[in-house]
Amino acid sequence: MSLASSWRTRKFRLGFVGEICPQCHAKLFPPRDICPHCGGPAKEPLAFSGHGTVYSYTTMSVAPRGFEGQTPYVAALVKTEEGPLVTAQLTDVASDEVFIGMPVEMVTRHINEEGDDGIINYHFKFRPELAAAAKH
Amino acid sequence: MSVMRPLRSVGLVGYGAYIPRYRLPASEISRIWGGDEEGTVAFKSVPGLDEDTVTIAIEAARNAVARARIDPVLLRAVWIGSESHPYAVKPSSTVVAEALGVGNACLAADLQFACKAGTEALQAGIALVGSGMAGYAMAIGADTAQGRPGDALEYTAAAGGAAYIVGPAEAGCATLEGSYSYVSDTPDFWRRPGQNYPRHGGRFTGEPGYFAHVLSSVRSLMEGLGRSASDYRYAVFHQPNPRFPERAARQLGFKSEQYSPGLLANEIGNAYAGSSLLGMSAVLDIAQPGDRILLVSFGSGAGSDAFSWLVTDTLPKRQSLAPTTRAYIERKTIIDYATYLRLRGQLVMH
Numbered sequence: 001m002s003l004a005s006s007w008r009t010r011k012f013r014l015g016f017v018g019e020i021c022p023q024c025h026a027k028l029f030p031p032r033d034i035c036p037h038c039g040g041p042a043k044e045p046l047a048f049s050g051h052g053t054v055y056s057y058t059t060m061s062v063a064p065r066g067f068e069g070q071t072p073y074v075a076a077l078v079k080t081e082e083g084p085l086v087t088a089q090l091t092d093v094a095s096d097e098v099f100i101g102m103p104v105e106m107v108t109r110h111i112n113e114e115g116d117d118g119i120i121n122y123h124f125k126f127r128p129e130l131a132a133a134a135k136h
Numbered sequence: 137m138s139v140m141r142p143l144r145s146v147g148l149v150g151y152g153a154y155i156p157r158y159r160l161p162a163s164e165i166s167r168i169w170g171g172d173e174e175g176t177v178a179f180k181s182v183p184g185l186d187e188d189t190v191t192i193a194i195e196a197a198r199n200a201v202a203r204a205r206i207d208p209v210l211l212r213a214v215w216i217g218s219e220s221h222p223y224a225v226k227p228s229s230t231v232v233a234e235a236l237g238v239g240n241a242c243l244a245a246d247l248q249f250a251c252k253a254g255t256e257a258l259q260a261g262i263a264l265v266g267s268g269m270a271g272y273a274m275a276i277g278a279d280t281a282q283g284r285p286g287d288a289l290e291y292t293a294a295a296g297g298a299a300y301i302v303g304p305a306e307a308g309c310a311t312l313e314g315s316y317s318y319v320s321d322t323p324d325f326w327r328r329p330g331q332n333y334p335r336h337g338g339r340f341t342g343e344p345g346y347f348a349h350v351l352s353s354v355r356s357l358m359e360g361l362g363r364s365a366s367d368y369r370y371a372v373f374h375q376p377n378p379r380f381p382e383r384a385a386r387q388l389g390f391k392s393e394q395y396s397p398g399l400l401a402n403e404i405g406n407a408y409a410g411s412s413l414l415g416m417s418a419v420l421d422i423a424q425p426g427d428r429i430l431l432v433s434f435g436s437g438a439g440s441d442a443f444s445w446l447v448t449d450t451l452p453k454r455q456s457l458a459p460t461t462r463a464y465i466e467r468k469t470i471i472d473y474a475t476y477l478r479l480r481g482q483l484v485m486h
Contacts, residue, residue, distance in 0.1 A: 089186075
């Protein structure tokens with residue numbers, strides 16, 4: 001991730017902030033210039049709840065550059081509470097524990113870094129829902 | 137010197153904890169290094185591959201915001217105390233503030249004072265809100281502490297953190313009665329720039345370090361407030377191991393039922409700047425209105441902050457708004473020494 005990209009996307013990467021279309025009220029993630037539903041300009045930020053379920057997933061054993069040290073890890077499509085489908089890593093879970101429909105929640109984690117002297121990139125990921133734990 | 141009190145009464149309006157899920161048993165370290173695990177902790181928490189002080193601080197801070205039920209934009213300061221900030225130069229606090237959705241009109245800084253850095257941030261937050269300069273301030277203590285392989289510190293150097301939002305007393309879960317800070321130049325523990333691991337000054341660790349500072353801050357605070365140990369329902373101490381806080385607590389007249397609920401070291405190790413603040417969050421999870429809580433930190437180098445808090449009627453309504461400290465302690469995956477080395481980035485990949 002370039003410095004410019006890292007800076008430009010900081011709110012959506014760190015805070016899981018999408019948009020709500022001011023014309024048709026569709027909830028959008030990631031944020032974009034034009035609403036894909038009505039074609040109008042989409043500029044209104046919306047902090048997503050961070051809750052969703054696993055729609056589909058795969059275990060990455062051969063990782064792209066920058067992620068080699070993390071294998072095996074799970075990449076998933078997460079159906080957010082607000083509707084949009086989001087691609088993200090799952091964390092704090094072994095690949096054989098994941099199932100389609102698993103309730104998950106967003107956490108902000110380290111995702112990679114630009115070498116030993118470069119920027120550290122943080123990004124949203126999802127982990128199994130802790131809600132039950134709150135009732136302890 | 138008198139007890140410190142702000143001009144305007146302040147309280148803790150929100151609090152939150154975070155502890156990584158991985159646990160390394162002491163028996164794994166002694167298996168590899170042949171050391172003696174007697175008298176140390178049973179387990180220490182270990183950060184995952186994608187966790188560091190920033191990510192720990194973010195989750196603890198989100199839990200604090202959830203309990204405070206305030207818009208993060210109202211926070212006028214985000215201060216993080218740690219000895220393991222991911223950057224030597226570039227603040228952890230701005231990353232955390234951005235992740236929380238705090239506005240740009242905000243103070244942000246990283247503090248360093250070994251294990252006392254988190255309560256130093258809390259003192260600063262109390263001063264900022266108590267002076268009327270800000271409505272709300274966030275103070276975080278978080279660490280991914282390191283110990284040299286085979287060293288006594290490796291048994292306890294752990295990861296975790298807790299976040300506190302200081303605000304007006306009338307909105308607080310617990311109000312501040314007063315605080316006292318006690319510091320001196322003591323060479324008990326240090327890490328020079330560029331060094332991966334800290335060193336400790338052997339005999340300076342106990343009496344001249346931990347005990348001299350902790351006992352002095354607490355005695356001065358209680359004397360200034362006219363309190364005795366029996367006035368407190370709970371007493372939370374910095375916990376580099378289970379023995380030091382137990383001994384200090386007994387010397388000060390506290391009983392097991394007062395200090396045990398906030399003594400987590402045997403289950404998670406020493407989370408450094410997060411250590412006493414996690415003990416405090418564990419106590420806030422179970423405290424009831426009218427309970428008085430003593431919070432005492434210690435940081436090498438050396439110093440101790442002591443605080444006296446009084447729980448309000450608001451606390452029970454906030455306790456279940458985020459995961460409890462106990463929930464994070466019980467969410468655990470036991471690992472072996474090889475996995476620990478991998479998670480700590482000790483394996484050379486290229």
